[in-house]
Amino acid sequence: MLIKTFGSAVQGVNAYTITVEVNVGAGTKYYVVGLPDNAIKEGEQRIDSALKHYNYRMPRQKVVVNMAPADIRKEGSAYDLTIALGILSSSGQMESGKLSDYIIMGELSLDGSLRPLKGVLPIAIQARKEGFKGIILPEQNAREAAIVNNLEVIGVSNLQEAVEFLDGRRAIEPTTVNTREIFDNTADQYAADFADVQGQENIKRALEIAAAGGHNVIMIGPPGAGKTMLAKRLPSILPPLSLFEALETTKIHSVAGKLGTAASLLSTRPFRSPHHTISDVALVGGGSVPQPGEISLSHNGVLFLDELPEFKRTVLEVMRQPLEERRVTISRARTSIDFPANFMLIASMNPCPCGYYNHPDKECVCGPGIVQRYLNKVSGPLLDRIDLHVEVTPVTFDQMTSTRKSEESSTIRERVVDAREVQRVRFEGFDTIHSNAMMPSQMVKEICRINEAGITLLKTAMERLGLSARAYDRILKVSRTIADLAKSEEIKIEHLAEAIQYRSLDREGWAG
Structure with missing residues (x-):
């Protein structure tokens, strides 16, 4: 008897439906066709053991399982429950009436219990899109799938519960989640706040500018100056996630298996900080079964690379294209x-191997040329994609012990949101440009116009400070963001002067 059940496969951050056809007939042996991988073929033993545990029988006949479309490779163990229910129905051990209403997914243990899956959210989205009544899956994943409205999410803990539900012998209440309520209640709940940071007002200002314009930042300073502490607080001043951005970000984390069983929706901007020993595949994504890397997990958030020169050269170079194309x-x-890979890059580094070049109190012990060689570990093309270069100096004792309360992240965020709204209106007619940092060169000339006094100042700065040609566009973009924060339609000379300060690594002779 031929029975059809339905599963789903995830490719990238999207899912597509798999039709699992099961036919039990005359003959012997168990066959799985349709380009299954070894995990699916080995499922025969798991299914056999699970069926016996609940006093069902594995048919001692010819069992053919076809996974369509047959020209696409199927991977993973999540089809165990789909195939097991198809076998029970095809062999007459359960009713088949409701099977076609649901997407069914789950990996079986030998005792028939179900293990949690990865990529449930895109599966649920596709199920609703294709008009399925609901989805049957492990109960650990039910809250994640329930983010999708107008879809009956049935969480089961074992094979027996799934059979009894489909046979009508057990009523299981669908899992429901109020997505909007969860989003509103948990949005922008960050553990770290700029109010905790004493001193470093110039660095806070630079990060505010970066957040307002979507600019990438590199911080250069000695150990213990607060670079990591400041970077961790950057997400708290970025504009709040929209519900669409939250769903998009949650999909990526779902595919990567980074969502906990209690989690349902990511409502705060992600902050990812990979170790400097990371491989290029782990950073950008890949593998035999392509998985998102750290730059995709930081989509709509922040990617922080601490001790930038310590990363392998190949790892840093593979970021160049994603930084431009946002995918x-x-x-x-x-x-x-x-x-997708629309993230803000925040990097930090010591100015030299010992860490104390240009330190106000401690002497650098690095030999001649060592500092320049250390800085040269970061390539020019990568630095070209970083708009703000900020020198971080250590906090003084008086600043650390000051009782003066620092500005809270929520106050800074209000100014950032106002500046982003100006940019939203400015780039309303462009699908791929949403902030000043995304402007191409030809647009910079039109939008970042400066007066004669500004041209003179910029020319003088480039000549006296030895700024490179690549610094020109970056300075204009940053000055446009500073003007937006000041609610100024024109780029004034003071905006330009402040932007010039943020090009430390472009100055000739900066490292001797």
């Missing part, structure tokens, strides 16, 4: 997958 393309022989 990553993983190409394989049979397919090409896109992962």
